[in-house]
Amino acid sequence: MNGITRWITERIPVEGDQLRELTNEPVPNHLKRWWFCLGGTPAYLFVVQIVTGIMLAFYYQATPDSAYESVQHITEHVSYGWFLRSLHKWGATLMIASVILHQMRVYFTGAYRKPRELNWLVGMCLLVCTLVIGFTGYSLVYEQLSYWGATVGANISSSVPVVGEPMRRLLLGGEEYNESTLSRFFMLHAAILPVLMVMLLVIHISLIRLQGVTEFKDEKHPERDEGTFNFFPEHVLTELIMGLVIMILLAALATLLPATMGPRADPLVTPEVIKPEWFFYVAFRWLKLFTGTVAVLSMGFVVFVMFAWPFLDAALVRRFPKKTDLHVWIGIFGVLLIIGLTLWEAAVAH
Amino acid sequence: MSLSAKQSIIGILGFLFLLSLVFVQYEEVTRRRAEEGLGERHIAVPETSKACVDCHAESTPAIIDHWEGSTHAETGVGCVECHQANPEDADAFSHYGETLATIVTPLDCARCHSQVFDEFTRSHHAAAGNILASLDNYLAETVEGNREPFNPHSPTPGRAVTEVNGMASAFVGCQQCHGSKVALEGTDGEPITVDDLAPGADGLPTNAAAVARIARDDIGRPVFDAGTWPNTGIGRLNLDGSRGSCSACHSRHDFSPRRARQPENCGKCHLGPDHPQKEIYEESKHGVAYRDLKDHMNLDGKDWVLGEDYSQAPTCATCHMSGHMRNGGKITHDPGERISWTNRPPISMVMDTDAQGKVIKATDPEERAALVVDSWQDKRQRMKDVCMHCHTGAYVDGFYKQYDDFVVLYNEKFAKPGTDIMAALLDNGLRTKSQFDEEIEWTWFYLWHHEGRRARHGASMMAPDYAHWHGMYEVAERFYQELIPQARHMIEAAVEEGRAEAAHAVEAVITEILARPEHVWFESETGK
Numbered sequence: 001m002n003g004i005t006r007w008i009t010e011r012i013p014v015e016g017d018q019l020r021e022l023t024n025e026p027v028p029n030h031l032k033r034w035w036f037c038l039g040g041t042p043a044y045l046f047v048v049q050i051v052t053g054i055m056l057a058f059y060y061q062a063t064p065d066s067a068y069e070s071v072q073h074i075t076e077h078v079s080y081g082w083f084l085r086s087l088h089k090w091g092a093t094l095m096i097a098s099v100i101l102h103q104m105r106v107y108f109t110g111a112y113r114k115p116r117e118l119n120w121l122v123g124m125c126l127l128v129c130t131l132v133i134g135f136t137g138y139s140l141v142y143e144q145l146s147y148w149g150a151t152v153g154a155n156i157s158s159s160v161p162v163v164g165e166p167m168r169r170l171l172l173g174g175e176e177y178n179e180s181t182l183s184r185f186f187m188l189h190a191a192i193l194p195v196l197m198v199m200l201l202v203i204h205i206s207l208i209r210l211q212g213v214t215e216f217k218d219e220k221h222p223e224r225d226e227g228t229f230n231f232f233p234e235h236v237l238t239e240l241i242m243g244l245v246i247m248i249l250l251a252a253l254a255t256l257l258p259a260t261m262g263p264r265a266d267p268l269v270t271p272e273v274i275k276p277e278w279f280f281y282v283a284f285r286w287l288k289l290f291t292g293t294v295a296v297l298s299m300g301f302v303v304f305v306m307f308a309w310p311f312l313d314a315a316l317v318r319r320f321p322k323k324t325d326l327h328v329w330i331g332i333f334g335v336l337l338i339i340g341l342t343l344w345e346a347a348v349a350h
Numbered sequence: 351m352s353l354s355a356k357q358s359i360i361g362i363l364g365f366l367f368l369l370s371l372v373f374v375q376y377e378e379v380t381r382r383r384a385e386e387g388l389g390e391r392h393i394a395v396p397e398t399s400k401a402c403v404d405c406h407a408e409s410t411p412a413i414i415d416h417w418e419g420s421t422h423a424e425t426g427v428g429c430v431e432c433h434q435a436n437p438e439d440a441d442a443f444s445h446y447g448e449t450l451a452t453i454v455t456p457l458d459c460a461r462c463h464s465q466v467f468d469e470f471t472r473s474h475h476a477a478a479g480n481i482l483a484s485l486d487n488y489l490a491e492t493v494e495g496n497r498e499p500f501n502p503h504s505p506t507p508g509r510a511v512t513e514v515n516g517m518a519s520a521f522v523g524c525q526q527c528h529g530s531k532v533a534l535e536g537t538d539g540e541p542i543t544v545d546d547l548a549p550g551a552d553g554l555p556t557n558a559a560a561v562a563r564i565a566r567d568d569i570g571r572p573v574f575d576a577g578t579w580p581n582t583g584i585g586r587l588n589l590d591g592s593r594g595s596c597s598a599c600h601s602r603h604d605f606s607p608r609r610a611r612q613p614e615n616c617g618k619c620h621l622g623p624d625h626p627q628k629e630i631y632e633e634s635k636h637g638v639a640y641r642d643l644k645d646h647m648n649l650d651g652k653d654w655v656l657g658e659d660y661s662q663a664p665t666c667a668t669c670h671m672s673g674h675m676r677n678g679g680k681i682t683h684d685p686g687e688r689i690s691w692t693n694r695p696p697i698s699m700v701m702d703t704d705a706q707g708k709v710i711k712a713t714d715p716e717e718r719a720a721l722v723v724d725s726w727q728d729k730r731q732r733m734k735d736v737c738m739h740c741h742t743g744a745y746v747d748g749f750y751k752q753y754d755d756f757v758v759l760y761n762e763k764f765a766k767p768g769t770d771i772m773a774a775l776l777d778n779g780l781r782t783k784s785q786f787d788e789e790i791e792w793t794w795f796y797l798w799h800h801e802g803r804r805a806r807h808g809a810s811m812m813a814p815d816y817a818h819w820h821g822m823y824e825v826a827e828r829f830y831q832e833l834i835p836q837a838r839h840m841i842e843a844a845v846e847e848g849r850a851e852a853a854h855a856v857e858a859v860i861t862e863i864l865a866r867p868e869h870v871w872f873e874s875e876t877g878k
Binding site: 105108109257260264275278324325328331338339 | 351353356359360363364366367368370371373374375377378379381382383658
């Protein structure tokens with residue numbers, strides 16, 4: 001042991017073998033399939049969002065008087081500002097898409113079942129955080145659509161019985177969109193939610209490490225999924241390849257379809273077409289199909305079912321022991337409904 | 351269910367989900383592009399104009415192409431909406447079942463743009479046709495041409511020219527900017543104009559006899575006097591009594607606001623030796639900045655409000671017409687609303703205007719006060735409101751002090767003395783009433799109409815070379831080296847002809863002028 005290594009080990013008493021053990025978690029062979037790497041993708045994109053977000057925060061000013069102009073400044077004057085902003089915008093889109101794909105994989109493979117119910121709940125919390133962070137980020141631009149999207153979003157939240165109105169006031173920092181609103185959104189977007197998400201991610205990954213990755217075997221070719229392989233470097237390299245593909249895709253999207261700017265927010269002029277970000281199209285269309293409280297309560301019920309699904313699923317399995325794939329058919333219906341409502345909202349102006 | 355089956359389900363649903371995201375992003379990008387005016391334009395051809403568009407897409411495809419690029423096309427304003435006519439209109443004719451008129455006048459545009467019509471009608475632009483009775487037009491109609499046609503005096507090889515149109519210079523020159531008096535050919539060979547038709551407020555002719563004289567072609571269309579149409583002069587005198595032509599600035603058929611915002615649009619008329627505003631602007635800091643930053647000026651913006659949509663540089667439209675942050679984005683179609691001096695006449699006058707928008711010439715303060723509806727101070731403040739988007743109040747005040755001093759210097763040192771000398775020559779019979787038959791009349795015309803205006807316009811728009819070398823230097827040279835010597839030569843000639851008393855009266859005027867402190871250097875031996 002040379003002097004430097006001894007100096008470090010005396011102060012950080014971790015042996016190389018312990019470190020290897022920590023990183024060389026044996027990973028089941030089925031994880032060699034790319035679609036089992038979808039959990040790493042949102043985590044990778046989360047890092048991209050943090051890095052680009054910090055850079056954008058150097059220039060962004062969260063006040064109604066200067067928010068739009070500061071975003072315009074980033075887009076038009078800051079070196080590579082347009083690229084950073086576009087990476088951040090497309091990173092959000094891809095992150096939400098990959099979170100949904102990851103959740104679909106977990107759902108259809110039944111990986112949420114005992115003893116991993118709690119990790120499903122943590123995952124659901126991460127999904128909600130991702131959607132809210134997307135919503136607040138969109139609102140920070142302070143353009144017409146984002147302003148009115150935020151206003152409509154806040155009004156919708158007020159339809160929730162009992163807690164709705166206080167929730168709206170808390171979100172907006174007053175009765176309506178005012179000078180405090182943007183700073184609240186900015187704090188949520190750039191501080192509270194990222195910290196919360198890091199904490200949830202630590203719990204999410206810790207639970208995976210503690211419980212191990214769900215093992216799957218292809219019934220027809222069980223030998224294919226026999227055995228394990230090392231997390232480092234084998235699985236890390238697979239994740240790295242996925243990350244590089246995502247980075248290329250992200251850079252291509254940011255370059256070919258850079259983030260644009262609509263007209264500045266004008267509280268006195270309601271735009272003809274109000275649209276939230278695409279990931280709220282489902283909810284937006286749903287709310288248009290029903291009225292007021294019914295729409296909000298039914299939406300709340302759907303969210304509750306999603307959170308409680310591992311327990312509801314267990315009850316269904318107990319009730320119908322022979323129909324173990326019931327969740328697959330419910331899932332197919334749910335995904336098709338989400339896709340249908342999203343396409344419907346995208347295709348029409350109102 | 352086997353793992354591979356689940357794999358297939360995840361694969362298919364994942365693919366469908368990603369596919370739907372591509373569609374959603376496509377829709378979002380398309381919507382955004384449309385918002386920014388970059389997307390594919392939605393053309394709404396109104397039912398009434400479908401047949402016109404179909405037919406003219408073959409016969410005059412560029413007209414349809416231009417129209418398809420217009421806001422009119424997007425909002426469903428088609429051919430008939432603008433060209434529709436009342437059957438009683440003098441120039442109305444039936445065209446495939448629709449009653450149309452060829453010329454779309456400001457009164458037609460007022461059907462939708464009534465406020466713009468009102469602003470334009472009271473503007474100096476709308477009065478540009480008044481030149482038809484002015485000194486400038488005398489130049490084109492008489493000095494350069496001839497009011498009556500005349501015979502050629504020798505053959506033109508290859509072309510059988512039997513008659514010379516003496517008005518050709520006026521038609522092609524003056525009237526293409528100032529506007530023609532639109533005329534229809536009469537069956538008796540006499541042209542029919544707004545004077546003959548005597549239209550009412552609704553634009554319909556009240557003189558049936560004049561309408562009955564209108565000559566029509568084989569498909570029933572009224573025949574225009576070729577000298578007066580085509581014409582897009584800004585002060586055109588239309589058959590319906592309205593004045594002007596909206597397409598002078600908003601070129602048909604795309605009526606592009608982008609083009610109207612650019613100085614090149616104004617440069618069709620505001621250039622040349624007598625009022626080189628376009629060249630002056632190009633020389634100024636404003637014009638230099640515009641050339642450099644034009645691409646960043648959001649010229650396609652919907653409202654184009656200074657301070658909100660752009661601030662890189664002003665164009666002609668910015669200062670004289672467009673909306674800005676300080677006035678709530680209000681556009682005016684009366685460019686005179688922000689001009690405090692008129693530098694058009696030989697002696698500049700402040701722009702106190704009366705109820706008809708005319709510059710008040712009265713000299714008595716009380717009489718002026720009674721007539722003023724919009725003072726020059728109000729107009730100046732409106733211009734200052736524009737200036738102060740980029741300059742401080744003290745800077746703007748400083749500029750106006752320099753400009754005012756310059757105009758007053760020109761007025762007092764050259765314009766008023768020159769006017770007095772020309773009047774003395776006329777009053778004492780040393781020159782005739784006929785214009786441009788004596789050398790001094792050309793000299794005086796150059797002095798105020800060309801060089802004097804160049805100097806004043808140069809000062810008004812911050813172009814030092816035009817203010818000095820193309821302006822005051824030439825004014826001074828013309829005054830001292832031509833006007834004074836020519837006037838004295840006329841005095842000598844009058845003395846020789848035995849009109850000593852008249853000659854001495856003019857000499858007294860010149861002597862008094864040259865004895866003034868600002869002129870005394872000219873004939874003093876010390877040259878101070």
